[in-house]
Amino acid sequence: MQGLKRASAAIVGVAESDLGQVADGLSVIDLMAQGTKRALDDCGLALRDVDGLFAATAQSRLSVLAFAEYLGIDPPCLGSTIVGGSSFEYHVAHAMAAIEQGLCSVAVIAYGSTQRTVGRKQASQREINPYETPFKPFLPASAYALAAMRHMHQFGTTREQLAAVAVAAREWALLNPAAWEKKPLSIEGVLSSRMVSYPFTVRDCCLVTDGGGAIVVTSAERARALKKPPAYVLGCGQSVTHASISNMPDLTVTGAAASGQAAYRMAKLGPADVDVLELYDAFTINTVLFLEDLGFCKKGEGGAFVTEGRIAPKGSLAVNTNGGGLSYCHPGMYGLFLLIEAVRQLRGECGARQVRDCEVAIAHGNGGVLSSQATVILGTPATL
Amino acid sequence: MPAPAPSPLTTYLAHLERGQLAYQFSPQAGRAVFYPRLLCPFTGSDQLEWRVSKGLGTVYSTTVVHPQEGAPYNVALIDCDEGFRLMSRVEGVAPQEVRIGMRVEFRAHTPGGEAPPMPVFVAVEA
Numbered sequence: 001m002q003g004l005k006r007a008s009a010a011i012v013g014v015a016e017s018d019l020g021q022v023a024d025g026l027s028v029i030d031l032m033a034q035g036t037k038r039a040l041d042d043c044g045l046a047l048r049d050v051d052g053l054f055a056a057t058a059q060s061r062l063s064v065l066a067f068a069e070y071l072g073i074d075p076p077c078l079g080s081t082i083v084g085g086s087s088f089e090y091h092v093a094h095a096m097a098a099i100e101q102g103l104c105s106v107a108v109i110a111y112g113s114t115q116r117t118v119g120r121k122q123a124s125q126r127e128i129n130p131y132e133t134p135f136k137p138f139l140p141a142s143a144y145a146l147a148a149m150r151h152m153h154q155f156g157t158t159r160e161q162l163a164a165v166a167v168a169a170r171e172w173a174l175l176n177p178a179a180w181e182k183k184p185l186s187i188e189g190v191l192s193s194r195m196v197s198y199p200f201t202v203r204d205c206c207l208v209t210d211g212g213g214a215i216v217v218t219s220a221e222r223a224r225a226l227k228k229p230p231a232y233v234l235g236c237g238q239s240v241t242h243a244s245i246s247n248m249p250d251l252t253v254t255g256a257a258a259s260g261q262a263a264y265r266m267a268k269l270g271p272a273d274v275d276v277l278e279l280y281d282a283f284t285i286n287t288v289l290f291l292e293d294l295g296f297c298k299k300g301e302g303g304a305f306v307t308e309g310r311i312a313p314k315g316s317l318a319v320n321t322n323g324g325g326l327s328y329c330h331p332g333m334y335g336l337f338l339l340i341e342a343v344r345q346l347r348g349e350c351g352a353r354q355v356r357d358c359e360v361a362i363a364h365g366n367g368g369v370l371s372s373q374a375t376v377i378l379g380t381p382a383t384l
Numbered sequence: 385m386p387a388p389a390p391s392p393l394t395t396y397l398a399h400l401e402r403g404q405l406a407y408q409f410s411p412q413a414g415r416a417v418f419y420p421r422l423l424c425p426f427t428g429s430d431q432l433e434w435r436v437s438k439g440l441g442t443v444y445s446t447t448v449v450h451p452q453e454g455a456p457y458n459v460a461l462i463d464c465d466e467g468f469r470l471m472s473r474v475e476g477v478a479p480q481e482v483r484i485g486m487r488v489e490f491r492a493h494t495p496g497g498e499a500p501p502m503p504v505f506v507a508v509e510a
Contacts, residue, residue: 130393131419132471134495134502137459138449145447146461153445153484197459198448198480246419246461246471251445 006266007384009096010223010230013043013216014340019329020180021116022210028059029070031112031212036071039214044227045106052077052095052104052217056087057112058124058332067110077104083240084367085280087111088215088335089374093236095217105218109339112212113331120208123332132244138197140282141205143245143369145197148285150251152199157288157303159199163190165284166203166326168312173323175313175353180209181327190284203326204284211331215339231343232384234269234360235377237262245369252300255373256293256364263362263375264295271295274377275358276345277317278338280366281324287311290364291319294375318355321345335365339376346380359383392420395434400501403492405437407468418468439490440465441505448479458482462505464490476506 015038017031032055040046053075055064064080077098081090088109095107115123137143151157167187173179185203193201223230239255239262242248264270271294279290288302296317297305305311311319322328322341329337342361344350359382365374390398392408396419399406408417411433413426423430441464450456458479462472474482475491488505495502 130500134499135459135471135473136449136457137447137471138451142447142449142459146445146459149447149484150445195448195450195456197450246469251461 007232010232013039014343015039017212019211028112032110035214049106052107054079054091054109056082083372085333085335086365086367086374089365107217110214111336116210142197144283147251155300161303162284163187165287169324169326171312173327179323179328206325206330209329231378234379235263235267238374259373259375260294267377276355276361277319278363338363408432416468443486446482
């Protein structure tokens, strides 16, 4: 297997669509289109330049067709890999491969969700698993709760340590004008909120918002001529360990260990080189697991690692600087927003939440119930 | 034309109807396979044998679901002694009293109506 070439492509445009609670009647494709216009404006390209189109959403079965129709274009290269929230990190690798092989030169990757305005039940198709559904797990929360309980049992991780993840995310969110949550949150506030699936209260769980966006990927060569500094794709890695939580081999070890290793190998970098981490925090345990599996602390030590404000705005490691899925926005499949924030941090566009001397960023996507893991490492021109 | 072979799910549920927890064994891999399927996920072989579990296992993980309406209830992952894991619940104790590492024993539960039987567990008497 030859694999992708380090920095052969770059993310050159990023934008969110409207977020939070969008106008009644807006469709998920409206949100994709809105994000696309803004992302193209961000890099100075136009719709006529787009010859690769990638999309995934839970609310449109053939989303990339609907999207191409809506835009009025016939791009030769299409992709709609759908593996949950990490789909967009997969799309980056696929777009990069397509660009390397000459299948397209400018790829748009887009997402949209109206799960808040239409309601979660309308937004995602109910699937029956005869080996799980009869026991009524509250999915996805219960699956992640089972992982958290196992982590607590094996390593002594506490509910307070998990709550520290939510508190850090909230502190970052308060620095982000686009974030949904606007009020401070304490450890006690997390612990005393409504219980959802033990050990998680509603504050251990991601938000339920609308939202969408798009990113634009092109070749390194073309990227250099555009408006803003490119965020080069230095490394990509993916791993699938299971689909349903009953089949996850070890509830304390995720596929991020493998996806991270593959991405580091391609990037020729390691955890010590990373300046900012955008980790898919669907639940507080995610951040703990991914910090361990991506090599920022030893397995089992993630709970202690996230305490004392270490991943909060004034801490030693910048994690989920937009406020994350816990406090910024979480429209169902959050992976695209990790990439948007990572690019903005590398460009130095983040205002009050800007991480200093930010050269290397990780966007780590998670899909299903810790099922599909995809790591993308991005770097500024200085990392070439 | 011979009748098609019953699906793995049908065979599994037929065992449950008889009060048995069935699983598959892959001779090539030398290990248990669950959920029941047509191909062994360890070798790709379609040679899978049906076996009946002794019904003894250990709680691998557990959670208590707090629905917006109604009483909290247990959801657990059980590691059966034959080397397979399944989702289930532990009955006969309060949901929050279910502990990881607890030894448990299988019971076939019949919900009634159209719903098929399901495997649940109770704590093993010490």
